[in-house]
Amino acid sequence: MTEAFVLPHRIRLSLWQRAFMAATFTVTLLLAVSVTAMAPGASKVFGAAMGVASAVMLHRSLRMALVIDAAGITSRTMEWTHRASWCEILSVELADAGSVGGLSTALAVKTSKGQPHKARRLVLRALAGYSTRGTAARLEKLKTRFEATLADHRAGCATCGRPSDLP
Structure with a gap:
């Protein structure tokens, strides 16, 4: 007889997949913060939007699982x-x-x-x-x-x- 899952059970992505996604979105977030801090005018809006999107994707990538x-x-x-x-x-x-x-x-x-x-x-x-x-x-x-x-x-x-x- 095959062993069923012990509930609750969480199956996450592999460590290298999570690390790669976290690093990618962290770098993008840091770029967005630097653009927002140093750029004039309308570039601040772009930097803020990029920063919010990067933060959301970083959060979602760390929660990816079954x-x-x-x-x-x-x-x-x-x-x-x-x-x-x-x-x-x-x-x-x-x-x-x-x-x-x-x-x-x-x-x-x-x-x-x-x-x-x-x-x-x-x-x-x-x-x-x-x-x-x-x-x-x-x-x-x-x-x-x-x-x-x-x-x-x-x-x-x-x-x-x-x-x-x-x-």
């Missing part, structure tokens, strides 16, 4: 946060992460809000990695742990544990 808890999953990426409850998740699969600049793979969950015929696919981009053997093995292991956690939830849930709702 959070798994008793309520479901929360996928935090640079752009947005998606949530799906365990009862909404129909299946877990490997998917193309749609990354610019290279082939990348991530896990995806098919979800529905009580309507299995209107399922949507949520790609967990916080887990994305370039398509290598190591990434594929890591994602397969995570997939089996997701499926075990989903099975544990369904076994104990009065709402979604009915056989007619299972895929």
Whole structure:
């Protein structure tokens, strides 16, 4: 039997990815502060806007992760946060992460809000990695742990544990 996640569980980006993004947005923030401090007139507005955007992106990059808890999953990426409850998740699969600049793979969950015929696919981009053997093995292991956690939830849930709702 595959081991399910111990809830709550947080899967973060690798250290080098977080360090690279933090360094990039920190340098941009420092540039924005220097432009705002030294530039005349309208350049101060540009520097302030660049500084606010850099601070927001720095904050978001440090929070990028996949959070798994008793309520479901929360996928935090640079752009947005998606949530799906365990009862909404129909299946877990490997998917193309749609990354610019290279082939990348991530896990995806098919979800529905009580309507299995209107399922949507949520790609967990916080887990994305370039398509290598190591990434594929890591994602397969995570997939089996997701499926075990989903099975544990369904076994104990009065709402979604009915056989007619299972895929």
